[in-house]
Amino acid sequence: MLREAIATGATVEEAKEAACKELGVESFDDHVEFEILEMSSKKVFGLFGGRPAKVKVTIKKSVMQSTEEYIKNIITHMGLNDITVTTAEKDNIITIDIEGEDVGFIIGRRGDTLDALQSLACLVANRIDSSYKRVVINTGDYREKREKTLEALGRRLAIKAAKTGRKSSLEPMNPYERRIIHTAVQKINGATSWSEGENMNRHVVIGPDGKSRENNRGRGGRRNNYGRRNGKPKKAAPAPNPDRKPLNEGGEVGLYGRIDK
Known part of the structure; x- marks a missing residue:
């Protein structure tokens, strides 16, 4: 999942900061990539020509981060509070554990809501890049008890x-x-x-x-x-x-x- 912005500035650094501000991120973020499209040039005799620097900033989120963000967004729109989402990835399996007082609403009848949420998360995870990811969403030890x-x-x-x-x-x-x-x-x-x-x-x-x-x-x-x-x-x-x-x-x-x- 990529997000990008192009900005200009008197210098390359100013253009970077302007693009990052537009995206709401910091320039030192590990998931931010920069591409200089145009270098700045000064005016001739201070009157003619000259141009600002142009930089493209791209936010490249990992599949795990994008999937976690998607799940958190759904939980927020469900109106649930005090919910903690913990995500980990190993061997192309993304494990999302949901904890909180209102997890019963997330589980649903015989786990139907939890299964539906997991199915949607799997679709999101596998639309980002070509590698296949399996997503497992659990809350407490519900999956183990159900099994x-x-x-x-x-x-x-x-x-x-x-x-x-x-x-x-x-x-x-x-x-x-x-x-x-x-x-x-x-x-x-x-x-x-x-x-x-x-x-x-x-x-x-x-x-x-x-x-x-x-x-x-x-x-x-x-x-x-x-x-x-x-x-x-x-x-x-x-x-x-x-x-x-x-x-x-x-x-x-x-x-x-x-x-x-």
Whole structure:
């Protein structure tokens, strides 16, 4: 994101100061660049010719700074006070942490507002230059708590599907949250998951694994009316299988990373 101004002055230094004043920055700022367009020249005999110096001043902000400024601007227009925004960047990942008393408004229902804010910040960050940046916005440890909640939900519904043979449909989620559910389900023997719906209505469905049920057919005696084999106790819930490969493994996937399932 570049901002620039061109100013003139009797000397190059005066032209620099005039351009910086127009932009509202100091000439010694690290993000200020100068380009001398014309050098000043004196009048001949004090009467003819002569010209002022002309300088172009450019403010070149980093992607991280521009993204942080954008987020702060949105928070200000939301009418929220006493909000602290801390930004850091590592390995092309910009992390923005928001703290304050009114962070509940920023999180929204099940994180919808936080996700929308993150999506917009990602668009801003990747319009500045050609390098791709991933943006992660968090407030406190909300993301971590949400991830644990989704993992527990995925395991619980996977065990239910394996025991009852029935499927369950979850609420619409973004790709990142769907991946958490898929990963949790695929660690439970006898259950599987897939996504249905389009765009904002795309959601995860958890059901019994047809392959596992096919392999279990014909083992043991007939089942009575209560779903038990004659003379045998009811089958226990399937235990987690740490050796089973989760769906869509293959490195870190951001909140809006691609999910093919």
